[in-house]
Amino acid sequence: MSNLLNKAVIVGIGATEFSKNSGRSELQLAQEAALAACRDAGVNPQDVDGMVTYSMDTNPAIEVARGLGCKELNFFSHVDYGGGAAAGTILHAAMAVATGVAKTVVCYRAFNERSGARFGQAMSTAGMAPDARAAAYAWTLPFGLMTPASWVGMFAQRYMHLTGATSEDFGRVAVADRKHAATNPKAWFYEKPITLEDHQNSRWIADPLHLLDCCQESDGGQAFVITTPERAKDLPGKAVTIRAAAQGAAYDQHTMVSYYRKDGDRPLPEMGNVARQLWNDTGLRPEDIDTAVLYDHFTPFVLAQLEEFGFCGRGEAKDFIKNGAIELGGRLPINTNGGQLGEAYIHGMNGIAEGVRQLRGTAVNQVENARNVLVTAGTGVPTSALILGND
């Protein structure tokens, strides 16, 4: 059990617009988002003394800091495993401010993931040195298992076989996300809801995944300012408490392709590890969570996350999500910003911002009296999650 409970806050959030072609460099997006977060917090950017981002981000902390004019950095961390690290950045920043290593930390993620290097395209290790990261792809790429959709589709097929979940059950996640995006002016799919029929009729990407099971590719940046509750009292930004944050990997862990575990039939034990830590640290239970942002690069893992966090039993997510349970007004509204299927794919960071807005009472799809919000990071990879709260 960690002793980080309520010892750090998110006091500022900032983002660029989310688009398909930002027209500016990833570094500029990072600096714009970071500056916006500082202004939201009421922090002088020159006083930022810590920076956290994560792997696959091309913006070095010192370059972001140069633009902000930071006088000195006392802490910088680059968290591993892509989108799985999103909440991990907040954990690292919280640890830094809670221990006094740093006072004011900016977490950021910015990319041109649609107009630049697209994650949905086929992965290649051509030209890479054959180190352990490249060699791991030897077990998938030569066989044409080259895209995130294909890696997740393999899990999804097995999950359907074991639980009786269907493509329509995956579709219910997409319908909920797009319903929420439809009323979020910042969402790419603003005013563009879909029906279950639209989902079923969308083309195959990696059967059992349809196009509408897959998140968007997006350009944009998102940043946060993390500090202590004491310091936040002197800042104008409305602070939201980081009740707990955790990272997790599990036994025989691989990146996106943990197909080899001896039990074989549990898709996300690494998220189960994170869930156990968050429940133990906070003493909260699933019924205490008012709304959640569950990482939705692909719909099937949203079902598996509901099970790993204990919102329902194993294999029962298909029943849990029926009848609008995950839509606004339901038992557990999820991805009220539209998620990464509906708002934008900013590698999990825009979901953390939505968690903050829900607790500030400023979300476009506000859940009444939200006190505890769960936000998860990338699934299929070593991952992370956090619970934010109002005190």
Add this chain to the structure above:
Amino acid sequence: MSETLTETPATAKSQALRPRPAINLDNAFFFESLNERGELSIQHCDDCNELRHPPVPMCPECNSLHWSPKTMSGRGILHSYVVMYHPIVPPFEPGYIVAVVELEEGVRVVMNLEGVAREDVRIGMPLHIAAERMDAELVLPVARPAGGAA
């Protein structure tokens, strides 16, 4: 498993080659066994007899660094699969199937599933695995329905 390599005819349609595996000291044996002997070999712990795949230098069961490749029988069952439509990178063609095959020895390996129509694919179906030459440099295991037409 067959020691005779099946030639996959190069189509005029595409001269593109499959992605090359990144080979290093930890995984070379797997591709060498396929290329040189037409054998599917899995890493086997010399000290505790544990099979492990994908390979890793240290045995997760006993932490031994002593291992050797062990030839598999070529029998297995379908654990899961995906049918690929987008994006398609040559030489792959739309509708190809990638499978996770559980070998009868207990480990799972990703490989292509061929010789079966999409609608006839069933998780749990028995499979026969054989080494097949993809091009001059690359031999890979391929799964086909057991007992069916090869």
